[in-house]
Amino acid sequence: MTVITYMCLSVLLSVSLPGILSQNLCSQCDCTISDPDGGDRAILNVKPRCEEGRVTWLNAYGAVRMELATSTAGDARLCIRVQSDNVNTVVSQETVTEVPGNYRLKILDDVHVRLSPLFTTRxxxxxxxxxxxxxxxxxxxxxxxxxxxxxxxxxxxxxxxxISNSLRYSPMEECRPCSDAELLKAYCSSDFVAIGTIDDINHDNDVSHIQVSVTKMISQIESVFQKPAAGWTRPHELKGVVHAPVRCGIRHGVGQFLFTGRVRLGRPVLQCAPRYEQWKSVLEIARNNELLECSYG
Known part of the structure; x- marks a missing residue:
C-alpha cells in the first residue's frame, strides 16, 4: 500500500467499502488482530477498552485505525511504542476538520480527516x-x-x-526525586517493589538499562526479576533489568536501594529508587504514624 502523507479519509468514516473492516476488532486490554487471508489490504479498526496494554498485528499487510482514550474526561498523555518485524510501519495521527455546508447552494456539511505523519519504524x-x-x-x-x-x-x-495524577507522572519525560508521600504510594502500588543492588548500567541513545540483583523481593505482578541461569553462585538471588531516561543521569551507585516502578509499554520502568537507608527511615515514620496503606513491609 502506497504511503500517502495527506489524504482525505472522510469516506472511511461515513460508509463501509470493500476491504474495510468497520467493526471494532479489539475490546480487551491485550488483543491480536490479523489481516484477512487472500492478500486483501484491509483497514482494521481497533479500540482497546483499557488504558494500557498491547495490540499484536499479525500478517500486517494493510492498515490499522486505532482509537486511544481515557475512561474519564480530562487532559491525558497517550504513549505508544511500536515494534515492527519484517516490515516498515508508518504511524500517523488523524486530524479532523469540519467543513460547514451552504443550504442555499445545497452543499452538505462535510468532515475531512487528514493524516499527519508522526514517525516510521522498523x-x-x-x-x-x-x-x-x-x-x-x-x-x-x-x-x-x-x-x-x-x-x-x-x-x-x-x-x-x-496528566493531573501526581504520582504516575511519565517517568520517561521527568527526572526528579520522589517525595516521602510518593515513596509510600509507590511502595504499595507499583508493579514491582524490590530491595537490591546495581550490577551495571548500559546506555543507548535515550534509555538507561539498569541491571539489578535483588536481595529481597517485596512484590511484582510480572516476572521483572527472575532466577538467573544455572551455575550462578547465588541461586536464590533474583536478577532483572529496569529502564530510565538517559538524561536522568543515573549512575552506578554502591549499596542497597529500594527499586519501585511499573511495567510500561512492555518494559519495566524505574519510578522511585531511594537508598535503602533513606527508605528505612521513611518506612519507620510511616509505621509509627499508621500511614502505610499496604500490609507488606
Whole structure:
C-alpha cells in the first residue's frame, strides 16, 4: 500500500467499502488482530477498552485505525511504542476538520480527516507520546519491500495516563526525586517493589538499562526479576533489568536501594529508587504514624 502523507479519509468514516473492516476488532486490554487471508489490504479498526496494554498485528499487510482514550474526561498523555518485524510501519495521527455546508447552494456539511505523519519504524521503536483532552486516532500502515522475508508482525504497546495524577507522572519525560508521600504510594502500588543492588548500567541513545540483583523481593505482578541461569553462585538471588531516561543521569551507585516502578509499554520502568537507608527511615515514620496503606513491609 502506497504511503500517502495527506489524504482525505472522510469516506472511511461515513460508509463501509470493500476491504474495510468497520467493526471494532479489539475490546480487551491485550488483543491480536490479523489481516484477512487472500492478500486483501484491509483497514482494521481497533479500540482497546483499557488504558494500557498491547495490540499484536499479525500478517500486517494493510492498515490499522486505532482509537486511544481515557475512561474519564480530562487532559491525558497517550504513549505508544511500536515494534515492527519484517516490515516498515508508518504511524500517523488523524486530524479532523469540519467543513460547514451552504443550504442555499445545497452543499452538505462535510468532515475531512487528514493524516499527519508522526514517525516510521522498523524493529524495536522508540516511545512516542501525545498530549490530548479527548480521543486520539492513529493510523498505522505497513510498507513491505521485495527484500522483506518472513511474517510481517507489528506490536503496539500503548499507555494512557491522566496528566493531573501526581504520582504516575511519565517517568520517561521527568527526572526528579520522589517525595516521602510518593515513596509510600509507590511502595504499595507499583508493579514491582524490590530491595537490591546495581550490577551495571548500559546506555543507548535515550534509555538507561539498569541491571539489578535483588536481595529481597517485596512484590511484582510480572516476572521483572527472575532466577538467573544455572551455575550462578547465588541461586536464590533474583536478577532483572529496569529502564530510565538517559538524561536522568543515573549512575552506578554502591549499596542497597529500594527499586519501585511499573511495567510500561512492555518494559519495566524505574519510578522511585531511594537508598535503602533513606527508605528505612521513611518506612519507620510511616509505621509509627499508621500511614502505610499496604500490609507488606
Amino acid at each position: 524493529g524495536q521503536g522508540k516511545e512516542h507520546c501525545i498530549s490530548a483532552s479527548g480521543p486520539v486516532h492513529l493510523y498505522l500502515e505497513t510498507e513491505r519491500s521485495d527484500e522483506d522475508v518472513g511474517v510481517a508482525r507489528v506490536n503496539v504497546h500503548y499507555d494512557i495516563e491522566k
